[in-house]
Amino acid sequence: MKKSAVKLKKSKFYQVYYLFLFWIRSRLSKKFKKPLLAGIKLTNRCNLKCLHCPFWKNEKKQSLSWDEVKRTLKKLYEDGVKIAIFEGGEPLLWKDNKANKNINDVINLSKTYFFSTAITTNGTLDLSAIDSDIIFISLDGLKETQNKIRGNVFDLIMKNIKNNGTKKIIINITISKINFKDVTALIKFLQDKVYGITVQFFYPYEGIEDLRLSVKEKEEIINKIIELKNRKFNILDSETALKKMINNDWKCEDYLVASVDPDGTINYGCYLKNRVKNISCKNCGFLAHCEISLSFQLNLNALISAKTIFWGKISSSPNPAKTF
Ligand code: SF4
Ligand code: SF4
Numbered sequence: 001m002k003k004s005a006v007k008l009k010k011s012k013f014y015q016v017y018y019l020f021l022f023w024i025r026s027r028l029s030k031k032f033k034k035p036l037l038a039g040i041k042l043t044n045r046c047n048l049k050c051l052h053c054p055f056w057k058n059e060k061k062q063s064l065s066w067d068e069v070k071r072t073l074k075k076l077y078e079d080g081v082k083i084a085i086f087e088g089g090e091p092l093l094w095k096d097n098k099a100n101k102n103i104n105d106v107i108n109l110s111k112t113y114f115f116s117t118a119i120t121t122n123g124t125l126d127l128s129a130i131d132s133d134i135i136f137i138s139l140d141g142l143k144e145t146q147n148k149i150r151g152n153v154f155d156l157i158m159k160n161i162k163n164n165g166t167k168k169i170i171i172n173i174t175i176s177k178i179n180f181k182d183v184t185a186l187i188k189f190l191q192d193k194v195y196g197i198t199v200q201f202f203y204p205y206e207g208i209e210d211l212r213l214s215v216k217e218k219e220e221i222i223n224k225i226i227e228l229k230n231r232k233f234n235i236l237d238s239e240t241a242l243k244k245m246i247n248n249d250w251k252c253e254d255y256l257v258a259s260v261d262p263d264g265t266i267n268y269g270c271y272l273k274n275r276v277k278n279i280s281c282k283n284c285g286f287l288a289h290c291e292i293s294l295s296f297q298l299n300l301n302a303l304i305s306a307k308t309i310f311w312g313k314i315s316s317s318p319n320p321a322k323t324f
Contacts, residue, residue: 140179168314199225215247271289
């Protein structure tokens with residue numbers, strides 16, 4: 001891709017103009033309803049063995065090859081995707097020895113195609129060379145809870161965060177029966193340490209349904225999170241989307257998302273498509289899907305939230321990261 005085209009894509013003016021046109025077109029015709037955000041699982045390999053996770057148990061331990069990465073990113077670009085989030089397994093472990101490529105080659109290529117490139121990592125590996133626009137780190141709780149779920153990794157993650165204070169790090173908490181009592185303390189603990197915090201709710205996958213919160217528990221924790229947000233704790237989710245998660249009474253525009261598996265399959269729409277037998281929207285915990293749907297319904301809170309997550313500068317966080 002030409003350097004001038006890449007530069008144009010990075011211009012905020014062009015990005016706003018593009019999204020405005022996209023919004024109008026998608027309202028006029030179904031054929032323009034296309035994905036804007038893609039989650040790309042580069043590999044099933046992981047260095048951890050979290051209690052609730054199916055990936056490290058996957059015997060195939062599949063990974064995309066460099067050729068597949070190149071093909072997939074080009075296809076997603078042609079589909080209209082503007083935000084790429086690399087996931088796993090653990091995406092930092094991704095490499096193609098034959099092609100002599102590692103995760104930074106993937107990130108650099110992605111930056112030539114998309115408005116924003118992010119990775120979602122477990123935070124236990126060296127982040128210093130990672131040059132994505134955003135680093136999402138999955139964290140479940142304070143030391144005791146985190147180590148119970150993921151192994152003895154809490155101190156290592158905190159050290160990595162501390163050593164990378166100049167990067168845009170967002171902590172993502174998946175709230176379930178195991179950790180919901182930790183959430184407010186964790187949010188308070190993370191102030192001044194990271195750019196921001198997002199949450200989502202555990203989806204009751206087959207066999208681990210017990211980890212789902214009741215509606216009453218969800219309401220309780222959501223109200224506490226909103227209270228902290230109103231007190232300027234750096235929670236990046238919008239109040240509207242958080243409230244919608246209680247009863248899941250929002251209109252999902254799932255055509256806005258796509259996801260890629262390590263075997264190269266691209267799924268368009270809900271993350272759960274082809275992953276569970278029966279999708280239960282009543283139990284949906286995907287706050288990001290809710291946020292992107294609300295943004296396209298022109299909800300101001302959700303639009304501000306999207307702007308802060310993807311376009312905000314480190315200094316614009318309510319509590320910018322400082323040293324510990
Ligand atoms: S870090 Fe993520 S991919 Fe790895 S075992 Fe844990 S949940 Fe699974
Ligand atoms: S489960 Fe959630 S993301 Fe999937 S279609 Fe239902 S509401 Fe949308």
